[in-house]
Structures are given as C-alpha cells and as structure tokens.
Amino acid sequence: MSADRRPRRRTLADRGIDGVTLLLLPAALFVVLLFVYPFVYGLLLSFAPKEGGWLGNYSKFFSDPYMYGTIWLTLRLALPVTLLNIALSVPVAMQVRHMKRQRLLTTILVLPITLGTVLVAEGLLNYLGPQGWLNRTLILIGLIDHPIRLVHNYWGVFISLVITGFPFTFLLTLSMISGIDPALEQAAATLGARARSRFRHIVLPLIVPGLAVTFCLAFVDAFSVFPSAVMLGAPAGETRVISFAAAQAAFEQYDYSYASAIAMIMAVVQFGFVGLVLTARGLFYKGPVGGGKG
Amino acid sequence: MESALERLWRTLVWAFVIFFVVNVLAMIATVVINSFGTRWLSSWLPAAFTLRWYASAWKEFQLGDVLLVTFQIAGAVVLLSALIGVPAAYALARRDFPAKPLVIVLFLLPLLVPPITFGIPLATVLYKVGLAGTMWGVIVANLVPTVPFTVILMIPFIEQIDPKVEAAARVFGAGTGRLFIHVLVPLLVPGILAATLLAMVRTVSMFELTFLTAGPSSQTLVVALYYSVFAAGVRAGQSIDAMAVIYMLSTLIWLIVALRFVNPTQIVARVKKSAA
The missing domain is CATH 1.20.5 (Single alpha-helices involved in coiled-coils or other helix-helix interfaces)
Structure with missing residues (x-):
C-alpha cells in the first residue's frame, strides 16, 4: 500500500499540490459558496417565475416598456460618462506623470472614490442646488441669469458619475502611463518627433489595451449606478436605472424571482459590452499585452 | 522648445x-x-x-448604535478576510498548480462584477437561509468582495519575501502553522495592515451589499445616511449633513492611515494589474 501511495504523492507534489496549496481551500470554497452558488441559484430562480412559463419573468420584462426602457436609460448614462471619463483621463495622466507632487493630487482624487456614491450624492444635492455654490458662482461671473437645474434630473446623476468615475479611470490610466519606459519617448524626441506624434505613435498604441480594460471596469461600474440615481436623479422618470428596477422588484414587490431575472439581464448587458470591447481589442491589437507595470 | x-x-x-x-x-x-x-x-x-445639529443627529438617527454596528461589522469583516485571505494568498504566491489561472479568475470575478449585480441573488440566498436582516448576513455579504480583495492585494507582498527565509525555518523544524506565526506574519505586517485598512474603508463605505442584506438593527452608517436622504423633508438637512460628516470621518481616518502603506494609484490599480 505504502509503496503505491508514495509515488502518487510525489506526482501531486510535483504538480504543485501539497499542504501549502490546501491553504487556498477556505477562500476558494468561500467564493464558490457565496459568489458562484448565489449567481447560479439566481439564474435558476429567474426561470421559475411566480406566474407563467419558465421564461415568464423575461417575457414580462421585455413586454413592459417601463421595464425594458431601463436598459436604455442606464446605457444613456453609463456610456457617455465612461467615454468622457476616459477621454479626460488620458491627457491629464500625460501631464501629471511628470509632476513632482503627484501624491497630493492622487490623494485628493482618491477622496470621492473612498467616500462613495451616497456621500457624493448628498454633497452634490446642496452644491448643485438652485442656491448652491456652483449656481451662485455661475451667476456671479455672469454666465447665467437664473440658476440652472442640475439636481433631480439626468445631469445630477451624470455629474455624480463623473466625480466618482473620473478619479477611478484617471488613477488606472496614470499607473499605466507611468509604467511606460521613458527611454522610448526620449528616443523618439531625439529623432525629432514632437509631443503630439510621440503620443500618437508611441504612448497611445501602448496604452490602448489597458484603456480597453479600464473602459470595461468603469462602464460596468457606471451601468450599476444605484444610490446616486435615486438621490440625485428622477428615479421614477429619466434616471430610472435598471438596478433601481431590480431593487424595487425585490424589496417592494418581494418578487425575488423577478428581481433575479432583472439582475441577470443587467449582468448580460454588462458582460456583453465587456466581451465586445475585449474582442475589438483582440482584433486591433496584436503584440505583447500590457503597457502597464504588471 | x-x-x-x-x-x-x-x-x-x-x-x-x-x-x-x-x-x-x-x-x-x-x-x-x-x-x-x-x-x-x-x-x-x-x-x-x-453645534446643535450634531446633538440632534446623534439622538434622531441613534448614531451611537449605528456607529457601534458599523464598527462591529467592519471589524468582523476585516478579521475574517485576513484569516481566510492571507493563507490563500500565500498558497497562490508560492505554488504553481494546473488550475491556478482558473482560481485567480475565481478571485477576480467578485471584484469585477458590480456589487448590485451579484448582491440581489446573494441577498435572495441569504434570505432563504435566514441570515439576511441580521448582522451576520451583512458580514457574510461584505466578505464576498473583501476576501478576494485581500488575496489579490497580498500576493505581491508575499512574493517579495525571500523563500530562503522560509526554507531556513523549515530546516529548523517549523511546520506551516509556526512558519506563519513566527516568520511570515511579522514580515508581512505592512502588507496585512494595508489590506485590512483598505478592506475597512471598503466595508464602511459599501452601500449596495449592506443595503440589500441589512435589517433595521444591522444598518451601517452609509445605509442610514441613504435612508435619511431618501426620507428627507421630515428631517432637517443640516442634521443629515452632520451624519454625513461623521460618516466621512469614519471612512477617512482609515484611508489616511492606509495611505502611509500604499500609493493612491494602488487602491484602484491592483485589480487592473492582475487582470491584464
């Protein structure tokens, strides 16, 4: 017996499986039990509606404009915000990478991420309100005559998504751009390339794959916007986002099966966009992945 | 030029x-x-x-209780995620095995999928087993992103330690348990501090998962803040803002301490780094 067992143990150990590898088990089991299992459970539950056939929840969702419209209303917020945040992050990161006191700026920018969407929404309610500092300043410098309405509508949510989203995309972009070997750009500069063409031909191609990943992370985040859409937006109207519809189904109608179905639709849209972006990245970019440090 | x-x-x-x-x-x-x-x-x-809004907020929103609940939950989450996460990170840093990429994806998914998306099915399961609405339900829900977060954040810290140090300890007869207590944990203090502090910040400011799983007696500060804004009109805006200031302080303290150990870019960058 022991003669049989010894070689087998050795091969397992050769493949890297021994007592130390087993330390992985609690964490892996935990994630399987509390992340993978609920997801599968939710998926199955979504096919067991309170009424109707197995597709009942989905046909209910897609036959009610008030429900399926939430996909469009959420996309209308998430897509422009994500694109804007990335478009702003790249030039800012290009400038900031040479800055000496980078740490102060990055610390200030990490504030809105840390404080979270609830606090940002509460702050913006005052700040963007008709008597808030922003409107007062705009009137003072004569840009507008009357306060413009920036809360309880689309723009309130949009601004809150820029405030929490821009620092996120910026910090990711900055870590990517500062990972590029400065010798590459110096070489190009020696050969007479101006800043613009150095960016166009050296930096941009190196960060495009990373930007695609950044886009995915930021988009998925913006698409699941919840507290700020309720607090700063018009949750019954133009910012009735999909996560709000799902939460309503769960906590106001206590229909967990329908709520799970909405969560699954949300996940499909998110993964759909991520898949699309990553496929496009694969088509356009051939070469070693990663302009970043990693 | x-x-x-x-x-x-x-x-x-x-x-x-x-x-x-x-x-x-x-x-x-x-x-x-x-x-x-x-x-x-x-x-x-x-x-x-x-200063009176602070007094009225303290009374109106029972902030004493809410703060106590918040820190009990955050403390339990931080402790458990370190206990579960650090050994797993050690295994991932030191061993190569066939399914390793799959395991890494398993740990990345809860960080990449937004909390509200997996929170709804998770809350459904927690309601079914009767955990939702209790403090343990909130703790378990908050562990779902923080355990993988600790694992992913700790891997580079462990990789920095020279394996020869561990080999020496093993030569002198230390088992895995003693190796952890006497060699690894002391060497990993900065990493563990960074991971736990950031997990603390995340838990205190985690709205979605707590909102979906908390009952009236297990609300954290950020959820209480949300409800008070939601039901605004009956309460003075100033006392809501007093609560918001207390919330800001309770998050920022940990952030300031954490920033002594990590760079701000790292707070968001580690996900991307390991994903790319």
Missing part, C-alpha cells in the same frame, strides 16, 4: 484638473459647512454657526 499650441493645451489640461479638484473640495466643504450652519438659504455662507 514648446510651441504655443502645446502650451495652450497644457494650460487647458491643468485648468481642467484645478476645476475638478476645486469642485470636489467645494462639494465636501458644503456638507461640512451646512452641518455647522444655523440657516443657509440664499447666501454664500450660513447666517451663524452652531
């Missing part, structure tokens, strides 16, 4: 950065000033300053 166009571009970019930072700081300042103001209707600053 800068052209005028390049200089203009540079100015524009910096103008935007300043504009953004000023707006963020002004937004935070409005909350703080409003919480100390008596009446602030149509002027740049409140008519007078007072």
Whole structure:
C-alpha cells in the first residue's frame, strides 16, 4: 500500500499540490459558496417565475416598456460618462506623470472614490442646488441669469458619475502611463518627433489595451449606478436605472424571482459590452499585452 | 522648445484638473459647512454657526448604535478576510498548480462584477437561509468582495519575501502553522495592515451589499445616511449633513492611515494589474 501511495504523492507534489496549496481551500470554497452558488441559484430562480412559463419573468420584462426602457436609460448614462471619463483621463495622466507632487493630487482624487456614491450624492444635492455654490458662482461671473437645474434630473446623476468615475479611470490610466519606459519617448524626441506624434505613435498604441480594460471596469461600474440615481436623479422618470428596477422588484414587490431575472439581464448587458470591447481589442491589437507595470 | 499650441493645451489640461479638484473640495466643504450652519438659504455662507445639529443627529438617527454596528461589522469583516485571505494568498504566491489561472479568475470575478449585480441573488440566498436582516448576513455579504480583495492585494507582498527565509525555518523544524506565526506574519505586517485598512474603508463605505442584506438593527452608517436622504423633508438637512460628516470621518481616518502603506494609484490599480 505504502509503496503505491508514495509515488502518487510525489506526482501531486510535483504538480504543485501539497499542504501549502490546501491553504487556498477556505477562500476558494468561500467564493464558490457565496459568489458562484448565489449567481447560479439566481439564474435558476429567474426561470421559475411566480406566474407563467419558465421564461415568464423575461417575457414580462421585455413586454413592459417601463421595464425594458431601463436598459436604455442606464446605457444613456453609463456610456457617455465612461467615454468622457476616459477621454479626460488620458491627457491629464500625460501631464501629471511628470509632476513632482503627484501624491497630493492622487490623494485628493482618491477622496470621492473612498467616500462613495451616497456621500457624493448628498454633497452634490446642496452644491448643485438652485442656491448652491456652483449656481451662485455661475451667476456671479455672469454666465447665467437664473440658476440652472442640475439636481433631480439626468445631469445630477451624470455629474455624480463623473466625480466618482473620473478619479477611478484617471488613477488606472496614470499607473499605466507611468509604467511606460521613458527611454522610448526620449528616443523618439531625439529623432525629432514632437509631443503630439510621440503620443500618437508611441504612448497611445501602448496604452490602448489597458484603456480597453479600464473602459470595461468603469462602464460596468457606471451601468450599476444605484444610490446616486435615486438621490440625485428622477428615479421614477429619466434616471430610472435598471438596478433601481431590480431593487424595487425585490424589496417592494418581494418578487425575488423577478428581481433575479432583472439582475441577470443587467449582468448580460454588462458582460456583453465587456466581451465586445475585449474582442475589438483582440482584433486591433496584436503584440505583447500590457503597457502597464504588471 | 514648446510651441504655443502645446502650451495652450497644457494650460487647458491643468485648468481642467484645478476645476475638478476645486469642485470636489467645494462639494465636501458644503456638507461640512451646512452641518455647522444655523440657516443657509440664499447666501454664500450660513447666517451663524452652531453645534446643535450634531446633538440632534446623534439622538434622531441613534448614531451611537449605528456607529457601534458599523464598527462591529467592519471589524468582523476585516478579521475574517485576513484569516481566510492571507493563507490563500500565500498558497497562490508560492505554488504553481494546473488550475491556478482558473482560481485567480475565481478571485477576480467578485471584484469585477458590480456589487448590485451579484448582491440581489446573494441577498435572495441569504434570505432563504435566514441570515439576511441580521448582522451576520451583512458580514457574510461584505466578505464576498473583501476576501478576494485581500488575496489579490497580498500576493505581491508575499512574493517579495525571500523563500530562503522560509526554507531556513523549515530546516529548523517549523511546520506551516509556526512558519506563519513566527516568520511570515511579522514580515508581512505592512502588507496585512494595508489590506485590512483598505478592506475597512471598503466595508464602511459599501452601500449596495449592506443595503440589500441589512435589517433595521444591522444598518451601517452609509445605509442610514441613504435612508435619511431618501426620507428627507421630515428631517432637517443640516442634521443629515452632520451624519454625513461623521460618516466621512469614519471612512477617512482609515484611508489616511492606509495611505502611509500604499500609493493612491494602488487602491484602484491592483485589480487592473492582475487582470491584464
């Protein structure tokens, strides 16, 4: 017996499986039990509606404009915000990478991420309100005559998504751009390339794959916007986002099966966009992945 | 050797950065000033300053209880995620095995999928087993992103340790348990501190998962803040802002300590780094 067992143990150990590898088990089991299992459970539950056939929840969702419209209303917020945040992050990161006191700026920018969407929404309610500092300043410098309405509508949510989203995309972009070997750009500069063409031909191609990943992370985040859409937006109207519809189904109608179905639709849209972006990245970019440090 | 166009571009970019930072700081300042103001209707600053909103917020929102619950939950989450996460990170840093990429994806998914998306099915399961609405339900839900977060954050810290140190300890007869207590944990203190502090910040500011799983007696500060804004009108805006200031302090303290151990870019970057 022991003669049989010894070689087998050795091969397992050769493949890297021994007592130390087993330390992985609690964490892996935990994630399987509390992340993978609920997801599968939710998926199955979504096919067991309170009424109707197995597709009942989905046909209910897609036959009610008030429900399926939430996909469009959420996309209308998430897509422009994500694109804007990335478009702003790249030039800012290009400038900031040479800055000496980078740490102060990055610390200030990490504030809105840390404080979270609830606090940002509460702050913006005052700040963007008709008597808030922003409107007062705009009137003072004569840009507008009357306060413009920036809360309880689309723009309130949009601004809150820029405030929490821009620092996120910026910090990711900055870590990517500062990972590029400065010798590459110096070489190009020696050969007479101006800043613009150095960016166009050296930096941009190196960060495009990373930007695609950044886009995915930021988009998925913006698409699941919840507290700020309720607090700063018009949750019954133009910012009735999909996560709000799902939460309503769960906590106001206590229909967990329908709520799970909405969560699954949300996940499909998110993964759909991520898949699309990553496929496009694969088509356009051939070469070693990663302009970043990693 | 800068052209005028390049200089203009540079100015524009910096103008935007300043504009953004000023707006963020002004937004935070409005909350703080409003919480100390008596009446602030149509002027740049409140008519007078007072501390009474803090007293009324403390009473109205039972902030003492809410803070206690918040820190009990965050403390349990931090402790458990370190206990589960650090050994797993050690295994991932030191061993190569066939399914390793799959395991890494398993740990990345809860960080990449937004909490509200997996929170709804998770809350459904927790309601089914009767955990939702209790403090343990909130703790378990918050562990779902923080355990993988600790694992992913700790891997590079462990990789920095010279394996020879461990080999030496093993030669002198230390088992895995003693190796952890006497060699690895002391060497990993900065990493563990960074991971636990950031997990703390995440738990205190985690709205979605707590909102979906908390009952009346297991609300954390951020959920209480949300409900008070939601039901605004019955309460004075200033006392909501007083609560918001207390919430800010309870998050920022940990962030400031954490920033001594990590760079701000790392707080968001580690996900991307391991994903790419």
